[in-house]
Amino acid sequence: MKGIVFDIKRGVTKDGPGFRTSVFLKGCPLRCVRCHNPESQCPKAERTVTTDEVCGREMSDGEVMDEVKRDKVFYASSGGGMTLTGGEPTMQAEFALAIACAARAEGVSVALDTCGFAPWAAFERLLPVVDLFLYDLKCMDAEKHRGLTGADNAPILGNLRRLDAAGAKSWIRCPLVPGLNDSDSDLAALRDFVLSLRNVQKVEICPYHTLGLEKYVKFGRQVPPGVPTAPAGPADIRRWRQDLGLGIA
Ligand code: SF4
Numbered sequence: 001m002k003g004i005v006f007d008i009k010r011g012v013t014k015d016g017p018g019f020r021t022s023v024f025l026k027g028c029p030l031r032c033v034r035c036h037n038p039e040s041q042c043p044k045a046e047r048t049v050t051t052d053e054v055c056g057r058e059m060s061d062g063e064v065m066d067e068v069k070r071d072k073v074f075y076a077s078s079g080g081g082m083t084l085t086g087g088e089p090t091m092q093a094e095f096a097l098a099i100a101c102a103a104r105a106e107g108v109s110v111a112l113d114t115c116g117f118a119p120w121a122a123f124e125r126l127l128p129v130v131d132l133f134l135y136d137l138k139c140m141d142a143e144k145h146r147g148l149t150g151a152d153n154a155p156i157l158g159n160l161r162r163l164d165a166a167g168a169k170s171w172i173r174c175p176l177v178p179g180l181n182d183s184d185s186d187l188a189a190l191r192d193f194v195l196s197l198r199n200v201q202k203v204e205i206c207p208y209h210t211l212g213l214e215k216y217v218k219f220g221r222q223v224p225p226g227v228p229t230a231p232a233g234p235a236d237i238r239r240w241r242q243d244l245g246l247g248i249a
Pocket of ligand 1: 028029030031032034035036037038040041086087088115
């Protein structure tokens with residue numbers, strides 16, 4: 001089984017518990033105004049215009065696993081494992097499934113980092129081989145969500161409800177952008193939704209930063225209108241933590 005991978009990072013200590021290897025699959029169905037990885041959006045390999053590097057290469061599940069297995073000893077001692085991320089890994093659902101099955105066969109724990117915008121069938125197939133879902137919740141207001149990502153949030157919320165009802169463990173990630181999705185009502189709706197779920201282990205805030213902006217230039221793309229040019233500050237983050245509650249440290 002082959003797919004397009006744009007990066008593999010070893011020694012990652014976010015993207016799930018313990019010491020991890022993150023495998024970045026290319027392609028994403030959303031177009032978030034705050035995207036930190038715009039080079040991940042196109043499903044095909046592409047060249048940067050400023051440095052003429054290639055982003056994305058075809059790999060087999062076996063080749064990916066050869067990289068992932070190198071740190072197996074550290075996963076075991078730290079409670080870590082492999083994280084499939086992107087982009088949106090369910091855009092290459094069969095490839096993601098093949099890698100996850102291979103990891104499980106090696107005794108490597110699997111996390112799936114997802115925006116949630118995929119047919120339920122993709123999650124249903126991945127569910128038995130994924131130990132932890134890292135699930136983005138960007139905005140509960142449907143209209144606002146369309147403006148922020150170009151897509152409806154109904155399938156995202158529906159998939160998370162179904163995963164949760166099926167007993168899937170999740171960490172909820174909230175990519176918050178000052179002035180765009182952090183009003184009092186945004187935070188209250190987010191909190192209420194998370195509290196309605198039963199298998200959420202952790203809630204994380206992912207504060208907006210501007211590192212993605214230079215990547216648009218690098219790949220010869222227009223920065224989307226409305227992208228903030230200043231990162232979230234400490235005061236924003238303090239307010240979000242306080243207003244969301246939910247045990248966020
Ligand atoms: S879901 Fe992630 S990768 Fe996809 S556009 Fe949004 S921020 Fe970028």
